[in-house]
Amino acid sequence: MAAILEIQRLAKHSWNQDNRESPYLFEEVSAVIQQPECISVIGPSGQGKSTLLRTLALLDMPDQGDISYAGISYREKDPRLWRKEICYVAQQAVMLPGSVEDNLGTASRLHGEVYDVQLAEQLLEETLLAGLDRKKNASELSGGEKQRIALIRSLLLRPAVLLLDEVTASLDNISARAVEHMLQQWQAREGTTMIWVTHDLEQAARTSSRTWFMSGGTLLEDQQTIDFFRRPATEAGRQFVRFLASEAAL
Amino acid sequence: MTLLALSFTLLFVIATMLISVWQKLGLEKEIATGTIRSAIQLLAIGYVLQYIFRTEHVIYLVMIISVMIGVAAWNAARRAPGMRGIVWRIALSILTTELLMMGMLLGLNIIEPTPQYIIPLSGMTIGNAMVVAGLYVNQMRREVQSSKGEIEVLLSLGATASQAMQDVRKRAVKFSMIPTIDSMKTVGLVQLPGMMTGMIVAGADPVEAVRYQILIVFSFTGSAAITSMLLSILSYRLMLTKELQLRPIPEGTR
Structure with a gap:
């Protein structure tokens, strides 16, 4: 059986201010995802975690290497259909013009499908937004509300792979836990694969079964989450875990 | 004189x-x-x-109008440095506008089919279309720049190029038509347009001059709308790559 997602020796240049190519932001990134799972992507800032997710969603093009979804390379697939299956949710939630409802219905409008009001309501409730006026102009929402609406907007597309870029970064603890719980439920119901960039080690430990540690311009470690936190395989990994643990203790 | x-x-x-x-x-x-x-x-x-x-030879008429369109397209394209293929798209939009305008004016016998009428009216139509095209491409680039986030959200939700660019296109078309619509509203109150002034100075009856001016104002509005919409259809795809990603916009918007 073909893997859900296969990444082979992926590399991406970083661009400096003059739009000139500079050395690789990351290279030699390889991984195989055989069954639906939740993967945390952690690592110091500037290692290209967001760029990796954007590249997997084809919002940026790989400079080298290949990505296959269900055995088909991105080169042979219409990027539009690719993104219907592999959806990126940005850290900075951008609302489209119109109401909250307009935003939630975007995926169904784009693909001529019926808007599942019940599902939308359920997800709003699970993310503690049950009381939100859906007629409200989306641009008037708070940062945390926008982030949750953007997430639900993507979930309603029902992608097979969800690429989450610090989607709880603007949320308070309670809302963040609610979103985590909702996403775990969603995964159990829909069998969605999630690749989740986070800076919160506890969140990574709570939500994921597998952890990717990005450092030194590559995917340095790819381990079961429990193993990574118990005993990182590399010195960089150990330092990173120690550093974040001391930060959390403060 | x-x-x-x-x-x-x-x-x-x-x-x-x-x-x-x-x-x-x-x-x-x-x-x-x-x-x-x-x-x-x-x-x-x-x-x-x-x-x-x-x-009174047709070939000269065709030549002079072609030169007008060529110069107009080249001039408007300077508003979009680095956008490959924009010149011929602008030229095609202006040409279509010109053909539609002249087809209507001549077909409905509104003007006589002589160079005396065709050339000045073509010049005014093409000149107006040039301004509209320049405004459109300039605004299109600004809109894309400022709506990057919006466009990427739509693309990440599986939008087609046309779906992702629809709102941006609409806003740029609207913007490019503002000067034409504004001058239509104030014509005669704020300024007496060039053609009418010229005819009156040359001794024509003011009412007759006004009739021609109305013709010009109406055809300007029509030609602005046609040029802008056609150009938006022909050019929106240039803002995205083959793989449906936003193309970086070269610096130097004028």
Whole structure:
């Protein structure tokens, strides 16, 4: 059986201010995802975690290497259909013009499908937004509300792979836990694969079964989450875990 | 008007240049070049028109309109540096507008099918279409720049190029038509347009001059809408790559 997602020796240049190519932001990134799972992507800032997710969603093009979804390379697939299956949710939630409802219905409008009001309501409730006026102009929402609406907007597309870029970064603890719980439920119901960039080690430990540690311009470690936190395989990994643990203790 | 009388109008230019020197505006050189260019261009076109009107040969008519469209497209495309393939798209939009306008004016017998009517009216239509096209491409780039996030959200949700660019296109079309619509609203109240003024000065009946001016105003609005919408259809895809990603916009928006 073909893997859900296969990444082979992926590399991406970083661009400096003059739009000139500079050395690789990351290279030699390889991984195989055989069954639906939740993967945390952690690592110091500037290692290209967001760029990796954007590249997997084809919002940026790989400079080298290949990505296959269900055995088909991105080169042979219409990027539009690719993104219907592999959806990126940005850290900075951008609302489209119109109401909250307009935003939630975007995926169904784009693909001529019926808007599942019940599902939308359920997800709003699970993310503690049950009381939100859906007629409200989306641009008037708070940062945390926008982030949750953007997430639900993507979930309603029902992608097979969800690429989450610090989607709880603007949320308070309670809302963040609610979103985590909702996403775990969603995964159990829909069998969605999630690749989740986070800076919160506890969140990574709570939500994921597998952890990717990005450092030194590559995917340095790819381990079961429990193993990574118990005993990182590399010195960089150990330092990173120690550093974040001391930060959390403060 | 005698040439002597005409040369007296240079006094206006000299006065402007003196003011520029006095106020240290540094515009003398530009004013001088502008004066010489406009005088030569206008005198030359006067003689060309005189020749064409006499010979009444269609090929000259086609040639002069082609040159007008070519220059207009090239000029409008300067508003979009680095956008490959934009010149011919603008040219095609302006050409279509011109053909539709002339087809309507001639087909409905609104004007006579002679170079005396066709050339000046074509010049005005093409000139207006050029301004609209320049505004459109300029605004399109700004809109894409400021709506990057919106476009990426739509793309990440599986939008087609046309779906991702729809709102941006709509806003740019609207923007490019504002000057035409505004001048339509205030025409006759704020300014007496060039064509009408010219006809009145040349001794035409003001009411007759006004009729032609109304014709111009209406066809300008029509041509602005056609040029802008057509150009938006022809050019939105240039803002995205083959793989449906936003293309970086080269610097130097003018």
